[in-house]
Amino acid sequence: MPELPEVETTRRGLAPHVVGQHITQLKVRESRLRWPVPADLPALVAGQPVLSLTRRAKYLLFQLPHGYLLSHLGMSGSWRVLTEPAPLRTHDHLVITMSNACELRYHDPRRFGCLLWTTEPDEHALLRVLGPEPLAEQFDGDYLFQRSRGKSAPIKTFLMDNHVVVGVGNIYAQEALFLAGIRPGIAAGRVTRARYQALAEIIRKVLSEAIQQGGTTLRDFVNSDGEPGYFAQQLRVYGREGLPCHICQTPIKSLKHANRTTSYCPQCQQ
């Protein structure tokens, strides 16, 4: 599961094969995802053209003439494009055949992802509540500063809250806080405006760089061609507990915030 860069990498990989083509068939091999795949979905999309493929937070939106397919990858989901026949694998839950003969397969061992239908994405319950995109103009240090006043939650938990800003998951929250030199456990409401300004810029930079490099190589992340991403080599703290900090050699420490592992450098992050 991907974070925002992995979802954006997926979108860019799928778009050329999908946009402007028609959906010949949607086959639901396993409908028990995070929420059941609607039973009428195959009939709803068959024969329809895909007008665009966009992303909001970690959701992919396939725009059809009369509505949108809404896809979330959860923790372990991936979409792949196949241009030649290949045997189905375990956990290939969805298969979309396109008019250009290529096939999209949704693979998701843990089934935390979803595929839903909406005619009004902006008003959909899952999307309506989301904060701004981290790469949008309205996301900046002043915004974070204002939103954080009075909050006692750790800044790391605050950053991962989708109501505040979307797309900052467990990996990139840790990386951004390391690069900003901020201790992840500090109360969000006690961080200064200046530090939020630096942090906001770092978040944008970290996410943009990860997108440019095709996402992070995670346990089972592959892009739409089935290839791993290349950002992993640059991870500074995520998954590095006990290893020396790249800056000061102090061993990276690890603890839990809201049940999610957080790694940080006790020397560089204060």
Next chain:
DNA sequence: CTACGAACCTGCCTGC
């Protein structure tokens, strides 16, 4: 409002 745990699942790794 906040904060925390549980829930939704499988796979993989570690240690006994």
Next chain:
DNA sequence: TGCAGGCAGGTTCGTA
């Protein structure tokens, strides 16, 4: 070898 336990990229929901 086997098995139990813990952990993993996300997000919603219920209870305190």
